[in-house]
Amino acid sequence: MPPIAVDIDLAPRLRLALTRLGRRLRQQSDGDVTATMLSALSSVDRLGPLTLGELAGAERVQPPTITRVAGRLEERGLVQREVDERDRRVTRVRLTGEGRRLLARSRRRKDAYIARRLRDLAPDDVAALERALPILERLVGDDLDSAGRGWGPRLRRGGGVGAPPGRTTQ
Amino acid sequence: MPPIAVDIDLAPRLRLALTRLGRRLRQQSDGDVTATMLSALSSVDRLGPLTLGELAGAERVQPPTITRVAGRLEERGLVQREVDERDRRVTRVRLTGEGRRLLARSRRRKDAYIARRLRDLAPDDVAALERALPILERLVGDDLDSAGRGWGPRLRRGGGVGAPPGRTTQ
DNA sequence: CCTAACTAATTAGCCGAGCGAACGATTCCC
DNA sequence: GGGAATCGTTCGCTCGGCTAATTAGTTAGG
Secondary structure: OOOOOOOOOHHHHHHHHHHHHHHHHHHOOEOOEOHHHHHHHHHHHHHOOEEHHHHHHHHOOOHHHHHHHHHHHHHOOOEEEEEOOOOOOOEEEEEOHHHHHHHHHHHHOOOOHHHHHHHOOOHHHHHHHHHHHHHHHHHOOOOOOOOOOOOOOOOOOOOOOOOOOOOOOO | OOOOOOOOOHHHHHHHHHHHHHHHHHHOOEOOEOHHHHHHHHHHHHHOOEEHHHHHHHHOOOHHHHHHHHHHHHHOOOEEEEEOOOOOOOEEEEEOHHHHHHHHHHHHOOOOHHHHHHHOOOHHHHHHHHHHHHHHHHHOOOOOOOOOOOOOOOOOOOOOOOOOOOOOOO
């Protein structure tokens, strides 16, 4: 067992594996709700009603992108927009019952691609994935630190938000 | 140690983390060579000269997609097309020196997004990722088994292919 | 009070990357 | 020889990123 000589290829291999896996995950969408929409939806669920700017920050995406996905989510009745009274420039987006339901349903889909594949794995392997998961989440995480260019200045501003009820841990 | 009660949220969390990480990886492309192109390129390197159908199979993508990316790769001189003498329907795609060089260069880029983030990780965490990597690779793997719908029928056919020299383990 | 500067979201338009359907060209096989 | 199958391509669609520019609203100063 020589796990010494640290894998010098870790970064590119990880990038390749994630690129490909990500591609397939993105493809098999849940009904007509795409992975991108699901991701945004789960952020709204996790963080409570968010301004679009905050959502863009959470999703690590530029504002125009979020405007569009928010539009699609609203079309399908999964979220609702509401303008801030105090500052009518900002609009918040809030989960609807339908959105919450879809999120829950999606979480329960055991027949989802990845769950199916996971069933075929040895327990050891599943354990390894569980161990790696938080690290992956941190890699993409809200922590940002180095945060590329300018959008730390994007989070928090208007009246309090603070994770209200109805979380779901998607 | 109760790793019993397996993390019921593993699948969705994994999917979410991978979706997001994959998004960011796809964005920051290497020069003007996108992640998709790099992935295809590395398949050609790993598996030797491939027919476009085989490449599509390896990349888990439909033929039209591969036609286009092969075109871009050829434009940039990273691969070259060559029609099969025996069966003039098939065209193979082969790495050029330039392609091999770019692949090597790409493998050595330490300043790439993911490598940068990896540097900030505790050794334990890096180890966990290394442990998980082969499993992720297997998840996306060529193994296919369940292989969605119809394109096992796409692999192998014409004259031998069999991994010739010049691999590089990207 | 009114203008200038800033900020939030949107619009407009670009491009990459998937897909399916339809189409030549070629080969296979009866 | 001729119909069926196969390979690659073309066409046209959608989605999901991006920048640049616009619109609407707020705030600060003179």
